[in-house]
Amino acid sequence: MANTTSVQYEPVAEIGGGAYGTVYKARDIESGQFVALKSVRVQTDQNGLPISTVREVALLRRLEQFDHPNVVRLMDVCATQRSDQETKVTLVFEHVDQDLKTYLERAPAPGLSPDCIKDLMRQLLCGLAFLHSNRVMHRDLKPENILVTSQGQVKLADFGLARIYSCHMALTPVVVTLWYRPPEVLLQSSYATPVDIWSTGCIFAEMFRRKPLFCGESEVDQLGKIFEVIGLPPEDEWPTDITLSRKNFPPLMPRPIADVVSEINEQGGKLLLNMLTFDPLKRISALNALEHPYFHDDETLTQTKS
């Protein structure tokens, strides 16, 4: 059993550390196709593989049945025993060469066209709406795990992995970027699917700016940078279940969004503000975002309709 994955998949290169451990690019010997191998070491006790791992991987496999165009394919899963206390779970994903980060870097001088950004955003939100309606949240959405194929197809990667990897994460403290984190996570309050919408908003802005929106160096610094743009939230919106006081931040007013993201059009700006809403309950959902007028005032769309 232990050898089946290494026999079927021939490693080609190490493609990055990733927050959750080493990821390898490999070749499927049968099909010749490239795959991304992600391994997790799970602590196993005398009762075998933990329930959380069994359920989370089963959920990813279930999502796979829908064959959603904006979600990366999970082609295979394998569990192999490392020792009495440890089992290695290998997830075999389809391999896409390019992520949104490199896609943005490679874009020629004036940056991406407004239509291109709209298309990427629509696909990104489609994938997200699909995950959210299946009760999966990403929790770590950023340009590095949004893949863009050579045909311009957006595919979300690394979703739902946080719970599978949680055992492993406790062992290896990893530096996870703070830039796409929503206030509720930075404030260590409770959070749910709106976290991904915040991250999507940050990425939306970054597509126009071609540099990240909020580049904080610590949790507090990140919050400060956020409030410089959206303003300090009112007292009644400040979460009550946290230790950090609102008084630690200067009373800032919101800045006009066009000052921060200059090329964005009016509707785009409105959508962006709906995504960068401090209160997660008031933040727009992925499904509603897809219905936003920003996606409707599209010339090409009206042409195809008529």
Add this chain to the structure above:
Amino acid sequence: DERRAPLRTWANACGPIDRWQPVEVDEPRMAPVKMEPERKWVHNCPVILSSSHSGGDGCVEQTALLYPHGLQSLHSLQALVPSLLRLEVEKSLEALGLIWDRSYAWDVFLDIMRTQTRNMLPNADLPQHFTDATRAVLVNWLIQVHEMMHFQDETLYLAIHLLNCSLRHIKVTTANLQLLGMVCLFLAAKKEESLLPEVSGLCYLMDHTYTKHQLLRMERKVLCGLKFNLSYSPPLHFLVLLASVARCSAKAVWMARYLLELSLLEGQCLVFLPVQLAGAALCLSRQVLQEPQTPEGEAAWCLASSIHVGSETVVLRIMHILAKAAATAHAQETCATFIKFSSPETLHVSRHLGLKNISALLGVCP
């Protein structure tokens, strides 16, 4: 074969214990089974229509607006049916607690209807050394273990589904079949239950024929063989959904649940869709019980059975298999389900006289 001894021991220990009390049942009135003719729609739909209107949901009104030229015409009524069914399915899913948000209900229903076809096995073939009889003994034993553990019913259906799939994807010797069965139940419990048994406890139940190490190795083998595909829409969910749409009585539901569980023991039932198994169990249950009919009940039943339009022959075939299984269930070595459903909590359905009359039952299911 000696290695399967504990399986036998366990089965014998749980033999036909008399946990049932005699039930007084009316002499069953046998009527020939016929699938409801399509025509019935015309008579019955207005009944549902009026009740839905009073429900205050916008769905029916909306459809009425789409077809403004007379609800009297047959054409409009037929066009109305899908939205009625949709409304009923949504209400039922919500009432059964199978969904949290009604706006997703229809999507959820379409999703389970679609995914069941992906989970279907292409044929009923079993590995050579694994006969239908062996399979029935193993499933019967799993039903007993499942009951003893007080697991959810979904866990049992998932376990048997995992067993059926595993037998196709991994090679297991006859000596390890019991271990495979237990691992499938264990994995199903990991997927569905909040409280898990200890592996050592499972080994004890198998008379320590296998070690804990062997059990955990089999667990990895099954997970890899199935590629962690542990999701399944159990026929039981379709049964409670159909029964709710059809406004079936508690007794009819228990009878159908009994018949549906009997299908787990039948190797030939492997090829049928969960929704077909559920529909057949419910249909046969109604035939056995012969409860008094009401116009509302008949209309509701019509609506529920519209899910099977096009697969009536398959449903009849399943009813035939289930009727035969129910008629002989008490005399089989594999009678765990018969005993389970003879309890007062299950309204003694397995002891119902209507089930014993095999010739009448088979007569009506040609």
